[in-house]
Amino acid sequence: MLKGAVAGRYAEALYEIAVRENIVDTLENELKAIVAAIEASPELKKVLYHPRITAGDKKEVVKRLFAENLSQVTVNFLSMVIDRQRETFLGDMVAVFVELANKARNITDIHVTSAAELTAGQKQMMSDNLCKVTGRKVQITYSVDPSLMGGVIARVGDKVIDGSIKTRLASLREHLRQIS
Numbered sequence: 168m169l170k171g172a173v174a175g176r177y178a179e180a181l182y183e184i185a186v187r188e189n190i191v192d193t194l195e196n197e198l199k200a201i202v203a204a205i206e207a208s209p210e211l212k213k214v215l216y217h218p219r220i221t222a223g224d225k226k227e228v229v230k231r232l233f234a235e236n237l238s239q240v241t242v243n244f245l246s247m248v249i250d251r252q253r254e255t256f257l258g259d260m261v262a263v264f265v266e267l268a269n270k271a272r273n274i275t276d277i278h279v280t281s282a283a284e285l286t287a288g289q290k291q292m293m294s295d296n297l298c299k300v301t302g303r304k305v306q307i308t309y310s311v312d313p314s315l316m317g318g319v320i321a322r323v324g325d326k327v328i329d330g331s332i333k334t335r336l337a338s339l340r341e342h343l344r345q346i347s
Contacts, residue, residue: 173256178263191268197241198261215254225249275303278322282315
């Protein structure tokens with residue numbers, strides 16, 4: 168609960184600044200790059216998340232690694248996050264920031280899981296159909312789960328569209344149990 172509340176407050180405040188300064192895309196790219204760098208480096212993650220390393224030392228590490236490639240708004244935001252000991256929530260803050268930006272752009276993030284890798288044509292058809300269903304532009308990430316046996320599962324926010332054979336078989340099995 169705390170994680171979501173903290174991430175939401177910080178992301179919303181940063182998003183308001185980004186809109187006012189007309190730098191939403193710039194901040195989004197910078198923040199995604201920082202989170203990716205932290206996730207890719209266990210050493211950096213250890214330094215930034217360690218409670219005994221001072222805020223000053225953490226800010227110095229961030230400054231050395233990123234400052235040349237970041238806008239002043241991003242540098243100030245990272246400094247504030249570190250000063251307030253919220254650096255462990257940075258990934259969540261960035262995720263909420265991206266959600267806010269995509270909402271303003273009328274883009275919906277969708278995760279599609281299929282039983283087998285989809286072809287380019289199938290992916291295009293999926294994208295077209297999901298655009299029609301949602302009434303928005305879509306940004307789709309794909310994954311494969313062979314246990315589905317066939318079909319796809321699409322997650323749109325908190326809604327799930329389940330067209331998998333696995334679920335259909337489970338539903339049929341349950342129906343047969345009830346009538347016997």
